[in-house]
Amino acid sequence: MRRRSFLGATTALVAGGALASGAAAASATAAPAARGVRAGTWGAGAYGLAGVTFGGRTGRFIVRTSVGGTNPRVRLSNVAGAEPITVGPVHLGLHAGGGAVSPGTNRAVTFGGAATITIAAGAVVLGDAVDLTLPEQADLAISVHLGTPVANVTGHSIAAQRSYLSTDGDHGADESAAAFVTPISQWYLIDEVTVETGAAGGTVVCLGDSITDGVGSTSGTNRRWPDFLARRLLAAGGTFGPVGVVNAGISGNRVLWDGASPNSQARLDRDVLSHPGVYAVVLVEGINDIASGKAASADDLLAAYRQIGERLSLHGIRFSCGTITPWLGSASYTDEKEAIREAVNTAVRAAGGVDFDLAVRDPANPKQLRAEFDSGGGVHLTGAGYQAMADAVDLALLDPALTSTSSMIGVAP
Structure with a gap:
Protein backbone atom coordinates (compact mmCIF):
# COMPACT_ATOMS: atom_id res chain seq x y z
CA MET A 1 0.00 0.00 0.00
CA ARG A 2 1.36 3.42 -0.90
CA ARG A 3 1.58 5.66 2.15
CA ARG A 4 3.65 8.52 0.84
CA SER A 5 0.66 10.76 0.15
CA PHE A 6 2.06 14.02 1.49
CA LEU A 7 2.07 12.47 4.96
CA GLY A 8 3.35 14.20 8.04
CA ALA A 9 6.27 12.64 9.87
CA THR A 10 4.16 11.70 12.86
CA THR A 11 0.57 10.77 13.48
CA ALA A 12 0.11 11.90 17.07
CA LEU A 13 -3.49 13.01 17.57
CA VAL A 14 -3.87 16.67 18.42
CA ALA A 15 -6.25 16.66 21.36
CA GLY A 16 -8.72 19.51 21.68
CA GLY A 17 -8.89 21.27 25.01
CA ALA A 18 -10.27 24.31 26.81
CA LEU A 19 -9.82 26.22 30.05
CA ALA A 20 -12.25 25.13 32.73
CA SER A 21 -15.00 27.60 33.48
CA GLY A 22 -15.42 28.87 37.02
CA ALA A 23 -18.48 26.67 37.47
CA ALA A 24 -16.66 23.56 36.27
CA ALA A 25 -13.71 24.23 38.59
CA ALA A 26 -15.76 25.27 41.62
CA SER A 27 -14.82 22.23 43.70
CA ALA A 28 -11.10 21.64 44.06
CA THR A 29 -11.68 18.23 45.60
CA ALA A 30 -14.27 16.91 43.17
CA ALA A 31 -13.08 14.08 40.90
CA PRO A 32 -13.02 15.13 37.24
CA ALA A 33 -15.88 13.76 35.16
CA ALA A 34 -14.99 11.25 32.47
CA ARG A 35 -14.76 12.92 29.08
CA GLY A 36 -14.96 11.47 25.62
CA VAL A 37 -12.81 12.34 22.64
CA ARG A 38 -14.00 15.63 21.12
CA ALA A 39 -14.23 15.81 17.35
CA GLY A 40 -15.57 18.23 14.78
CA THR A 41 -18.89 17.05 13.39
CA TRP A 42 -19.52 20.13 11.22
CA GLY A 43 -17.60 23.21 10.19
CA ALA A 44 -17.36 25.93 7.57
CA GLY A 45 -14.68 28.43 6.62
CA ALA A 46 -15.63 31.87 7.92
CA TYR A 47 -14.90 35.23 6.30
CA GLY A 48 -16.49 38.64 5.81
CA LEU A 49 -19.62 38.62 3.65
CA ALA A 50 -19.37 41.86 1.68
CA GLY A 51 -22.70 43.68 1.46
CA VAL A 52 -24.45 41.40 3.96
CA THR A 53 -25.94 42.98 7.09
CA PHE A 54 -27.39 40.81 9.85
CA GLY A 55 -29.00 41.82 13.12
CA GLY A 56 -32.19 42.83 14.88
CA ARG A 57 -33.59 39.34 14.33
CA THR A 58 -32.69 35.66 14.55
CA GLY A 59 -31.03 33.38 12.03
CA ARG A 60 -31.91 29.71 12.10
CA PHE A 61 -29.04 27.99 10.36
CA ILE A 62 -29.34 24.39 9.17
CA VAL A 63 -26.22 22.20 9.17
CA ARG A 64 -25.55 18.45 8.81
CA THR A 65 -23.52 16.46 11.32
CA SER A 66 -20.92 13.97 10.16
CA VAL A 67 -20.17 11.90 13.27
CA GLY A 68 -22.64 11.54 16.14
CA GLY A 69 -21.94 12.28 19.78
CA THR A 70 -22.92 13.96 23.01
CA ASN A 71 -22.40 17.33 24.70
CA PRO A 72 -22.21 19.40 21.50
CA ARG A 73 -20.49 22.77 21.54
CA VAL A 74 -21.12 25.56 19.03
CA ARG A 75 -18.43 28.03 17.98
CA LEU A 76 -19.26 31.55 16.83
CA SER A 77 -16.91 33.65 14.73
CA ASN A 78 -16.19 37.35 14.34
CA VAL A 79 -12.92 36.79 12.47
CA ALA A 80 -13.76 39.39 9.82
CA GLY A 81 -15.14 41.95 12.27
CA ALA A 82 -13.52 45.33 12.83
CA GLU A 83 -15.08 45.75 16.28
CA PRO A 84 -16.59 43.63 19.05
CA ILE A 85 -20.13 42.34 18.65
CA THR A 86 -22.55 41.01 21.26
CA VAL A 87 -24.37 37.84 20.25
CA GLY A 88 -27.17 35.87 21.89
CA PRO A 89 -29.33 34.20 22.89
CA VAL A 90 -28.27 31.12 20.90
CA HIS A 91 -30.13 27.79 20.65
CA LEU A 92 -29.33 24.36 19.25
CA GLY A 93 -31.80 21.63 18.34
CA LEU A 94 -32.59 18.92 15.84
CA HIS A 95 -34.07 20.20 12.59
CA ALA A 96 -37.68 19.26 11.85
CA GLY A 97 -37.87 20.63 8.31
CA GLY A 98 -38.30 24.17 7.03
CA GLY A 99 -37.61 26.63 9.82
CA ALA A 100 -38.84 24.29 12.58
CA VAL A 101 -37.05 22.52 15.43
CA SER A 102 -38.02 19.02 16.55
CA PRO A 103 -40.20 19.36 19.67
CA GLY A 104 -38.33 18.90 22.91
CA THR A 105 -34.83 19.16 21.39
CA ASN A 106 -34.24 22.93 21.36
CA ARG A 107 -31.58 23.80 23.94
CA ALA A 108 -30.21 27.14 25.03
CA VAL A 109 -26.49 27.57 24.36
CA THR A 110 -24.72 29.49 27.11
CA PHE A 111 -21.28 31.06 27.30
CA GLY A 112 -19.76 30.60 30.74
CA GLY A 113 -23.35 30.28 31.93
CA ALA A 114 -24.48 33.54 30.30
CA ALA A 115 -27.05 33.83 27.51
CA THR A 116 -25.02 36.40 25.56
CA ILE A 117 -21.37 36.86 24.71
CA THR A 118 -19.25 39.68 23.31
CA ILE A 119 -16.90 38.46 20.58
CA ALA A 120 -13.77 40.55 20.09
CA ALA A 121 -12.82 41.68 16.60
CA GLY A 122 -11.04 38.85 14.81
CA ALA A 123 -11.93 36.32 17.50
CA VAL A 124 -14.09 33.24 18.00
CA VAL A 125 -15.98 32.07 21.10
CA LEU A 126 -17.04 28.62 22.27
CA GLY A 127 -20.46 27.89 23.68
CA ASP A 128 -20.78 25.68 26.75
CA ALA A 129 -21.52 22.00 26.21
CA VAL A 130 -25.22 21.35 25.58
CA ASP A 131 -27.06 18.39 27.13
CA LEU A 132 -28.13 16.80 23.86
CA THR A 133 -27.19 13.74 21.87
CA LEU A 134 -26.61 14.35 18.17
CA PRO A 135 -27.05 11.43 15.77
CA GLU A 136 -24.64 10.95 12.90
CA GLN A 137 -25.80 12.43 9.59
CA ALA A 138 -28.47 14.52 11.34
CA ASP A 139 -29.68 18.01 10.45
CA LEU A 140 -29.29 20.61 13.19
CA ALA A 141 -30.99 23.97 13.63
CA ILE A 142 -28.68 26.55 15.21
CA SER A 143 -30.59 29.72 16.08
CA VAL A 144 -28.51 32.86 16.62
CA HIS A 145 -29.95 36.20 17.72
CA LEU A 146 -27.95 39.34 17.01
CA GLY A 147 -29.57 42.44 18.48
CA THR A 148 -27.56 45.15 16.72
CA PRO A 149 -27.17 44.92 12.92
CA VAL A 150 -23.61 44.20 11.75
CA ALA A 151 -22.46 45.05 8.22
CA ASN A 152 -20.24 42.64 6.29
CA VAL A 153 -21.02 40.02 8.91
CA THR A 154 -18.68 37.05 9.33
CA GLY A 155 -20.13 33.92 7.78
CA HIS A 156 -20.07 31.55 4.83
CA SER A 157 -21.54 32.67 1.54
CA ILE A 158 -22.30 29.48 -0.39
CA ALA A 159 -23.80 26.98 2.02
CA ALA A 160 -25.56 24.66 -0.46
CA GLN A 161 -28.19 24.52 2.26
CA ARG A 162 -31.35 26.52 2.98
CA SER A 163 -31.48 28.39 6.29
CA TYR A 164 -33.94 30.98 7.58
CA LEU A 165 -34.15 34.50 9.00
CA SER A 166 -36.91 35.46 11.41
CA THR A 167 -39.07 38.51 11.68
CA ASP A 168 -37.78 41.13 14.12
CA GLY A 169 -36.68 40.04 17.56
CA ASP A 170 -35.40 36.96 19.34
CA HIS A 171 -37.17 33.80 18.19
CA GLY A 172 -34.44 31.28 18.95
CA ALA A 173 -36.48 29.46 21.59
CA ASP A 174 -39.39 28.96 19.17
CA GLU A 175 -39.82 25.39 17.97
CA SER A 176 -42.27 26.58 15.35
CA ALA A 177 -41.20 27.85 11.95
CA ALA A 178 -43.83 30.61 12.02
CA ALA A 179 -41.41 33.49 12.64
CA PHE A 180 -38.75 32.20 10.21
CA VAL A 181 -40.12 33.66 7.03
CA THR A 182 -37.05 34.50 4.92
CA PRO A 183 -35.04 31.66 3.34
CA ILE A 184 -31.32 32.24 2.75
CA SER A 185 -28.44 30.12 1.43
CA GLN A 186 -25.73 31.43 3.76
CA TRP A 187 -24.53 30.81 7.30
CA TYR A 188 -23.83 33.75 9.62
CA LEU A 189 -21.50 33.73 12.65
CA ILE A 190 -21.40 29.93 13.15
CA ASP A 191 -18.32 28.03 12.00
CA GLU A 192 -18.05 24.83 14.06
CA VAL A 193 -19.99 22.18 15.98
CA THR A 194 -18.07 19.61 18.01
CA VAL A 195 -19.22 16.55 19.95
CA GLU A 196 -17.81 14.04 22.40
CA THR A 197 -17.63 10.71 20.63
CA GLY A 198 -16.75 8.53 23.61
Missing part, protein backbone atom coordinates in the same frame (compact mmCIF):
# COMPACT_ATOMS: atom_id res chain seq x y z
CA ALA A 199 -14.08 6.59 21.74
CA ALA A 200 -10.81 7.14 19.93
CA GLY A 201 -11.21 8.73 16.55
CA GLY A 202 -10.80 12.37 15.66
CA THR A 203 -11.34 14.93 12.92
CA VAL A 204 -10.46 15.02 9.22
CA VAL A 205 -10.44 18.48 7.62
CA CYS A 206 -11.08 18.94 3.90
CA LEU A 207 -9.36 22.16 2.83
CA GLY A 208 -10.05 23.80 -0.51
CA ASP A 209 -12.09 26.08 -2.73
CA SER A 210 -15.49 25.85 -4.46
CA ILE A 211 -14.83 22.22 -5.43
CA THR A 212 -14.74 21.37 -1.72
CA ASP A 213 -17.52 23.85 -0.97
CA GLY A 214 -19.80 21.75 -3.20
CA VAL A 215 -20.70 24.29 -5.88
CA GLY A 216 -22.71 22.49 -8.55
CA SER A 217 -24.29 19.98 -6.18
CA THR A 218 -28.00 20.22 -5.40
CA SER A 219 -28.73 22.47 -2.43
CA GLY A 220 -29.98 20.71 0.67
CA THR A 221 -28.84 17.24 -0.39
CA ASN A 222 -25.40 17.20 1.30
CA ARG A 223 -23.65 15.91 -1.79
CA ARG A 224 -20.35 17.79 -1.49
CA TRP A 225 -17.32 15.53 -1.74
CA PRO A 226 -16.52 15.88 2.01
CA ASP A 227 -20.11 14.74 2.75
CA PHE A 228 -19.52 11.56 0.75
CA LEU A 229 -16.18 11.08 2.48
CA ALA A 230 -17.85 11.40 5.88
CA ARG A 231 -20.34 8.70 4.95
CA ARG A 232 -17.53 6.40 3.77
CA LEU A 233 -15.73 6.84 7.09
CA LEU A 234 -18.92 6.12 9.02
CA ALA A 235 -19.50 2.99 6.96
CA ALA A 236 -15.96 1.84 7.83
CA GLY A 237 -17.20 1.79 11.42
CA GLY A 238 -15.04 -0.06 13.90
CA THR A 239 -12.03 0.05 11.62
CA PHE A 240 -11.62 3.78 12.13
CA GLY A 241 -13.63 4.65 15.23
CA PRO A 242 -15.85 7.72 15.22
CA VAL A 243 -14.30 10.17 12.76
CA GLY A 244 -15.81 13.59 12.09
CA VAL A 245 -15.31 15.54 8.87
CA VAL A 246 -15.04 19.33 8.74
CA ASN A 247 -15.51 21.06 5.37
CA ALA A 248 -13.07 23.99 5.17
CA GLY A 249 -13.78 24.77 1.53
CA ILE A 250 -14.44 28.37 0.52
CA SER A 251 -15.62 29.27 -2.97
CA GLY A 252 -13.09 31.39 -4.82
CA ASN A 253 -10.34 30.58 -2.34
CA ARG A 254 -6.73 30.50 -3.50
CA VAL A 255 -3.53 29.01 -2.13
CA LEU A 256 -1.25 31.96 -2.85
CA TRP A 257 -3.36 35.10 -2.94
CA ASP A 258 -6.32 36.50 -1.03
CA GLY A 259 -9.66 36.98 -2.76
CA ALA A 260 -13.00 37.42 -1.02
CA SER A 261 -11.47 35.24 1.69
CA PRO A 262 -7.89 34.89 2.98
CA ASN A 263 -5.70 32.43 1.11
CA SER A 264 -5.55 28.87 2.44
CA GLN A 265 -2.09 29.33 3.94
CA ALA A 266 -3.25 32.38 5.88
CA ARG A 267 -6.37 30.66 7.21
CA LEU A 268 -4.70 27.38 8.15
CA ASP A 269 -4.61 28.20 11.86
CA ARG A 270 -8.25 29.25 12.20
CA ASP A 271 -9.86 26.84 9.72
CA VAL A 272 -7.78 23.72 10.42
CA LEU A 273 -5.56 23.84 13.50
CA SER A 274 -8.23 25.38 15.73
CA HIS A 275 -10.56 22.38 15.41
CA PRO A 276 -10.26 19.66 18.07
CA GLY A 277 -8.87 16.21 17.36
CA VAL A 278 -7.56 16.98 13.87
CA TYR A 279 -5.22 14.22 12.72
CA ALA A 280 -5.50 14.44 8.91
CA VAL A 281 -6.05 17.07 6.23
CA VAL A 282 -6.98 16.51 2.58
CA LEU A 283 -6.32 19.44 0.24
CA VAL A 284 -7.56 20.01 -3.31
CA GLU A 285 -6.95 23.60 -4.34
CA GLY A 286 -5.05 25.65 -6.89
CA ILE A 287 -7.29 26.10 -9.92
CA ASN A 288 -8.23 29.63 -8.85
CA ASP A 289 -4.54 30.54 -8.59
CA ILE A 290 -3.96 29.16 -12.09
CA ALA A 291 -7.09 30.63 -13.66
CA SER A 292 -6.40 34.10 -12.24
CA GLY A 293 -2.79 34.06 -13.39
CA LYS A 294 -1.55 34.36 -9.79
CA ALA A 295 0.35 31.07 -10.08
CA ALA A 296 2.96 31.80 -12.70
CA SER A 297 4.38 28.28 -12.57
CA ALA A 298 3.74 24.88 -11.06
CA ASP A 299 6.59 25.50 -8.62
CA ASP A 300 4.63 28.38 -7.05
CA LEU A 301 1.86 26.02 -5.98
CA LEU A 302 4.11 23.11 -5.10
CA ALA A 303 6.17 25.31 -2.76
CA ALA A 304 2.96 26.43 -1.04
CA TYR A 305 1.77 22.83 -0.69
CA ARG A 306 5.08 22.00 0.98
CA GLN A 307 4.66 24.83 3.45
CA ILE A 308 1.15 23.67 4.36
CA GLY A 309 2.44 20.13 4.86
CA GLU A 310 5.39 21.30 6.96
CA ARG A 311 3.16 23.35 9.24
CA LEU A 312 0.69 20.50 9.70
CA SER A 313 3.47 18.03 10.48
CA LEU A 314 4.60 20.19 13.40
CA HIS A 315 1.21 19.46 14.95
CA GLY A 316 1.38 15.74 14.19
CA ILE A 317 -1.22 16.07 11.42
CA ARG A 318 -1.01 14.02 8.23
CA PHE A 319 -1.37 15.85 4.94
CA SER A 320 -2.81 14.32 1.77
CA CYS A 321 -2.61 16.61 -1.26
CA GLY A 322 -4.90 16.04 -4.22
CA THR A 323 -4.50 16.61 -7.92
CA ILE A 324 -6.43 19.54 -9.42
CA THR A 325 -9.56 18.56 -11.32
CA PRO A 326 -10.10 19.44 -15.05
CA TRP A 327 -11.41 22.83 -16.13
CA LEU A 328 -11.66 22.92 -19.93
CA GLY A 329 -14.81 24.95 -20.65
CA SER A 330 -14.01 27.67 -18.15
CA ALA A 331 -13.87 31.19 -19.57
CA SER A 332 -10.40 31.55 -18.00
CA TYR A 333 -8.96 28.44 -19.64
CA THR A 334 -5.84 28.74 -21.80
CA ASP A 335 -3.39 26.09 -22.94
CA GLU A 336 -0.58 27.89 -21.09
CA LYS A 337 -2.49 27.77 -17.79
CA GLU A 338 -3.49 24.17 -18.43
CA ALA A 339 0.19 23.28 -18.70
CA ILE A 340 0.66 24.55 -15.14
CA ARG A 341 -2.19 22.39 -13.87
CA GLU A 342 -0.79 19.33 -15.59
CA ALA A 343 2.70 19.96 -14.17
CA VAL A 344 1.27 20.32 -10.65
CA ASN A 345 -0.67 17.10 -11.05
CA THR A 346 2.36 15.22 -12.33
CA ALA A 347 4.31 16.18 -9.21
CA VAL A 348 1.44 15.37 -6.84
CA ARG A 349 0.94 11.95 -8.46
CA ALA A 350 4.66 11.23 -8.17
CA ALA A 351 4.38 11.87 -4.43
CA GLY A 352 1.44 9.48 -4.08
CA GLY A 353 -1.20 12.20 -3.71
CA VAL A 354 -4.94 11.62 -4.05
CA ASP A 355 -5.73 11.52 -7.76
CA PHE A 356 -9.00 13.43 -7.95
CA ASP A 357 -8.20 14.43 -11.54
CA LEU A 358 -8.04 10.83 -12.74
CA ALA A 359 -11.29 10.00 -10.93
CA VAL A 360 -13.39 12.62 -12.73
CA ARG A 361 -11.72 13.44 -16.07
CA ASP A 362 -13.03 12.40 -19.45
CA PRO A 363 -10.89 9.49 -20.69
CA ALA A 364 -11.33 10.73 -24.26
CA ASN A 365 -10.17 14.24 -23.35
CA PRO A 366 -8.37 14.42 -19.99
CA LYS A 367 -8.45 18.21 -20.02
CA GLN A 368 -12.19 18.19 -19.31
CA LEU A 369 -14.61 16.61 -16.84
CA ARG A 370 -16.63 13.57 -17.78
CA ALA A 371 -19.95 14.84 -19.16
CA GLU A 372 -22.01 13.28 -16.38
CA PHE A 373 -19.79 14.94 -13.77
CA ASP A 374 -19.95 18.47 -15.24
CA SER A 375 -22.60 20.64 -13.58
CA GLY A 376 -22.10 23.28 -16.29
CA GLY A 377 -19.17 25.56 -17.10
CA GLY A 378 -16.50 22.88 -17.08
CA VAL A 379 -15.25 23.40 -13.51
CA HIS A 380 -17.80 22.46 -10.86
CA LEU A 381 -19.04 18.91 -10.48
CA THR A 382 -22.40 17.26 -10.04
CA GLY A 383 -23.21 15.22 -6.96
CA ALA A 384 -22.11 12.11 -8.84
CA GLY A 385 -18.80 13.77 -9.62
CA TYR A 386 -18.25 14.70 -5.99
CA GLN A 387 -18.99 11.12 -4.99
CA ALA A 388 -16.32 9.95 -7.45
CA MET A 389 -13.87 12.34 -5.79
CA ALA A 390 -14.64 10.96 -2.33
CA ASP A 391 -14.33 7.41 -3.64
CA ALA A 392 -10.82 8.25 -4.90
CA VAL A 393 -9.53 8.80 -1.35
CA ASP A 394 -7.72 5.75 0.03
CA LEU A 395 -9.33 5.43 3.48
CA ALA A 396 -6.20 3.68 4.75
CA LEU A 397 -4.52 7.11 4.65
CA LEU A 398 -7.19 8.46 7.01
CA ASP A 399 -6.94 5.66 9.57
CA PRO A 400 -6.32 7.35 12.96
CA ALA A 401 -4.04 4.45 13.90
CA LEU A 402 -1.80 4.81 10.86
CA THR A 403 1.85 5.51 11.58
CA SER A 404 4.33 6.70 9.00
CA THR A 405 7.84 8.13 8.88
CA SER A 406 7.75 8.70 5.14
CA SER A 407 8.42 11.96 3.37
CA MET A 408 5.75 14.57 3.83
CA ILE A 409 5.98 15.90 0.30
CA GLY A 410 8.34 13.89 -1.86
CA VAL A 411 8.24 16.48 -4.66
CA ALA A 412 11.55 17.91 -5.85
CA PRO A 413 11.73 21.69 -5.38
